[in-house]
Amino acid sequence: MATRVIGAASLTRDLGRWRHDESTAPTEPTRAADNGKRTARPAYVALAESIRLLIHDGRAPLGVALPSERDLATSLAVSRTTVTSAYTLLREHGYLISRQGSRSTVALPPTVVHDGTKPARSILAMMAQPEVPTIDMTYAAMAAPVQMTEAYSFALQGLPTYLGTHGMDPVGVLMLREALARRYTDRGLPTEPDQILITLGAQHGLRLLLNVLTTPAERVLIEHPTYPNAIEAIRDVGARPVPVPMRPDGWDLDGIRSAARQTAASVAYLIPDFNNPTGHLLDVEGRAELAAIARETRMTVIVDESMVDLNLTELESPPPVAAFARGSEIVTIGSASKSFWGGLRVGWVRANQPLITKLLGTRSTVDLGTPVMDQLATVHLLRHADEILTNRRQQLRSRRTTLLDALSEDLPDWRVTPGVGGMSLWAQLPAPVSTALAATAPNHGVLLAAGPRFGVQGAFERFIRLPFTHEEADIRIAVKSIAAAYVGLTPHAGDPLSPLTCY
Numbered sequence: 001m002a003t004r005v006i007g008a009a010s011l012t013r014d015l016g017r018w019r020h021d022e023s024t025a026p027t028e029p030t031r032a033a034d035n036g037k038r039t040a041r042p043a044y045v046a047l048a049e050s051i052r053l054l055i056h057d058g059r060a061p062l063g064v065a066l067p068s069e070r071d072l073a074t075s076l077a078v079s080r081t082t083v084t085s086a087y088t089l090l091r092e093h094g095y096l097i098s099r100q101g102s103r104s105t106v107a108l109p110p111t112v113v114h115d116g117t118k119p120a121r122s123i124l125a126m127m128a129q130p131e132v133p134t135i136d137m138t139y140a141a142m143a144a145p146v147q148m149t150e151a152y153s154f155a156l157q158g159l160p161t162y163l164g165t166h167g168m169d170p171v172g173v174l175m176l177r178e179a180l181a182r183r184y185t186d187r188g189l190p191t192e193p194d195q196i197l198i199t200l201g202a203q204h205g206l207r208l209l210l211n212v213l214t215t216p217a218e219r220v221l222i223e224h225p226t227y228p229n230a231i232e233a234i235r236d237v238g239a240r241p242v243p244v245p246m247r248p249d250g251w252d253l254d255g256i257r258s259a260a261r262q263t264a265a266s267v268a269y270l271i272p273d274f275n276n277p278t279g280h281l282l283d284v285e286g287r288a289e290l291a292a293i294a295r296e297t298r299m300t301v302i303v304d305e306s307m308v309d310l311n312l313t314e315l316e317s318p319p320p321v322a323a324f325a326r327g328s329e330i331v332t333i334g335s336a337s338k339s340f341w342g343g344l345r346v347g348w349v350r351a352n353q354p355l356i357t358k359l360l361g362t363r364s365t366v367d368l369g370t371p372v373m374d375q376l377a378t379v380h381l382l383r384h385a386d387e388i389l390t391n392r393r394q395q396l397r398s399r400r401t402t403l404l405d406a407l408s409e410d411l412p413d414w415r416v417t418p419g420v421g422g423m424s425l426w427a428q429l430p431a432p433v434s435t436a437l438a439a440t441a442p443n444h445g446v447l448l449a450a451g452p453r454f455g456v457q458g459a460f461e462r463f464i465r466l467p468f469t470h471e472e473a474d475i476r477i478a479v480k481s482i483a484a485a486y487v488g489l490t491p492h493a494g495d496p497l498s499p500l501t502c503y
Contacts, residue, residue, distance in 0.1 A: 003105060004242075004262045006060060008067035008075040010255060011051075014059050014247070015076070018050035019043060043078060044085035051086065052095055055106055056432050058224050058459025059245035065103035066096070108458055134442060135478040138449045140276065140423040140467035142395070144341040145388050147381065155376035168368040170360055172198025172348070173375040179382045180334075180348055188319035189350075197356050198370045201347040202306045202335035206269065207233050209302055209331060209349065211362045213267050214239040221259055221268035223251060225426070225454035225463070227276045227304070230269050239267075243456050248417065250280045253289050260297040267300050272321055274307035277454055277465040278426040279419015281311070284318045291321060294329035303332045306347075309339040309389050311421045312397050328352045336378050338423065339389060346370060346378045396423065399468040399475060406479035407466075411486065416466075424467040429486075432461035436489055437482070444488075446481040 041049075054060040066072070069087060073080040087104055090096045094109025162173075171177070177193040184191035199205040214220060216238030222231065224243035234241045242263050244255045251272070259265065272282035272290070282290065294301045303321045311317045322330040328351070335347040349359060381388060400418065403425060407414055415428040429437070438450035451460030466482075468475060 003065045003103060004061075004063070004259060005065045005103065006067060007254075007258065008071040010252070011054075011060070011067055011072060012075040014054055014245075015047075015050050019046050042085075044082045044089065047076075047078075047082060047086040048089040051090060052093075053462075055095055055108065056459070056461055058243065058455045059247075060106050061224065061243045061245060061459070062106050062108060062457040065105050068103070134445050134447050135470060135474050135481070136447045137467055137470070137478055138447045139342075140465070140469055141337065141342040142392060142423070142469045144343065145392065147384055147388055148341055148344075148377075151377040151380040152373065154380040155373045158376045159373060162372050167372055169372075170363050170369045171356075172196065172370060173372060173379075176346075176375045176379050176382075177348075179379055180350075183382065184320065184350060187323075189323040191350060194353055195350055195356065197349045197351070197359055198375060199333075199347040199349060200345050200367065200370055201337060202304060202333045203229055203233065203347070204367075205333040205335075205347050205349040206230060206302065206304070207237070208359045208362055208366070209333070210234060210237045210239065210267075212355070212358045213300055213302075218267070219263045219265040221256060221263070221265045221270075221299070222456075223270050223275065224456070225275075225277055225451075225460055226269070227271060228449070228453045230304070231456060234269065241456055243459070246275070246278065246280070251282055251286060251290075253286060253293065256290070257293045257297065260293065260299050265297075265299060267302065268294075269302045269304065271304045271307065273303075273305050273317070274310055274419060274422035276307060276422060277424045279422035279424065281317070281420050282321070287318055287321045288324045291324035291326075291330060295326060299329070301330050303330055305332055306335040306338050307422045308334065309385070310393065310396065310423060312393060312400065313420050315420075322350065328355065331355065336381065339385070339392075340378070340381045344374055344378060344381075346374050396468060399470070399472055400425070402472040402475050403466060403468040403479065406476050410479050410483040423469050424465050427464050427466055429462050429464065433486075433489055434461045434464045437464065437486055440489060441482060441485040444481040444485040446478045446485070448482070 051060065051066070060066070066087070067075070069080050069083045073083045076083070087096060091098055091104065095107060096104040097107045098104045174193060176198060177196040180196050181191040181193045197205070199208065210220075210233060214237055218239045219242045220234045220239045221244055222234070222241045224245045231241050242259060242265055244252060244259050246252065256268070260268070270290070272287065274281055290301065293299070301321070305320065308317070320332060322332050324330070332350040333347065334350070336344045337347070349356070351359070404416065404418065407416055407427065413430050416425050418425055434451035438448040441448045449465050451463035451465070452458055454460055454465060470478065
């Protein structure tokens with residue numbers, strides 16, 4: 001299979017103002033040996049450093065080829081010698097691998113610890129019991145709404161109807177499937193109950209779909225960063241996640257199209273409704289283009305709508321991505337966990353009837369259905385969704401503001417660009433110390449999910465996900481604890497990445 005290639009135009013766009021913007025390409029001067037004067041770094045060093053930052057941030061994925069020297073020089077409007085020298089410097093430091101007759105491909109030096117062959121450890125991996133009480137920020141989920149008790153009372157009252165049966169329905173309770181079908185129809189996607197399969201959460205639905213739609217060693221496109229458990233699910237079925245870096249303002253649809261063609265991927269997993277962890281939302285035009293890409297490349301796109309109800313703006317959310325499909329190219333998974341409560345293990349798959357039938361065949365080897373009580377409780381919650389979600393969105397807005405204010409006060413050198421929805425912020429650190437920070441944070445009373453959990457092959461060491469789902473007082477305490485852990489890492493942990501040394 002041909003090596004994936006980053007286009008010169010795409011790399012130029014991601015590099016931005018690489019010669020002048022200190023936020024993306026540190027321009028620490030070097031001291032001249034002859035007279036002690038400080039002079040700016042050469043252009044090729046600045047270019048090499050900027051490309052290196054893209055590699056660490058996951059926007060230049062490992063194993064992908066960089067553009068040819070001639071193409072990149074033309075796109076950047078620099079001499080070919082500048083690009084050649086930059087590539088040479090990156091190669092000397094282990095960030096590029098070159099083979100005779102092949103393009104230079106992105107790598108990480110041996111000194112950067114990573115393992116691209118094994119699943120990343122879960123963000124809830126076992127760790128030593130901390131000596132101080134902790135605030136757990138490894139998850140993005142809220143406590144149950146006050147209506148939850150009422151929902152289970154409703155379920156208990158409706159339970160006798162089902163007690164005369166064996167209670168194991170792999171498709172799902174009809175009442176819930178009808179409620180979900182109406183909800184999709186109201187959002188602009190006409191749906192019948194027989195297009196809905198009730199699952200044990202969105203993660204369960206994703207795993208069933210991967211079992212049916214993929215084969216071992218098959219490539220699955222993912223946005224980068226993305227939900228960690230999805231990456232592990234892809235790897236667990238023997239498939240290979242292929243990262244397509246997200247831009248600071250959202251999805252690189254040209255990159256998705258190019259990656260689909262170059263890798264012949266037949267499946268993609270995307271979160272266009274408030275991406276976890278960035279909170280970005282794909283607009284109407286982007287949804288139409290994504291559906292068109294799926295048709296052009298004959299790729300099935302699994303759209304995860306777990307966060308769909310968490311729009312934190314006053315603007316109306318766009319229709320489901322599947323509303324732009326012309327056939328079966330878009331499959332949707334959803335969940336009650338983020339909208340209502342994580343302890344409510346109810347999710348669903350919306351697909352055509354033939355795929356639902358295949359999923360049922362696979363499901364019988366895993367489980368025999370979703371608990372009836374949970375399904376009936378979800379019916380009640382959906383009937384009162386407007387009231388519940390209005391309150392939860394208001395809580396999230398207030399808590400997000402608290403988190404942003406606390407970060408501005410205690411960690412002013414961290415860069416945060418809030419998304420328009422979801423439950424978390426994607427914060428950029430001045431130094432690639434995310435894993436080290438997550439390791440030491442429990443000693444200061446907070447648990448964190450390091451940036452590399454949301455990517456593949458060691459990416460995102462300069463990023464960390466910060467949920468705003470806790471009470472506001474706990475959020476303030478958590479940020480102060482994070483700041484204390486960050487300052488205590490090393491004397492130079494807060495410094496920008498050191499420029500590549502030029503000999």
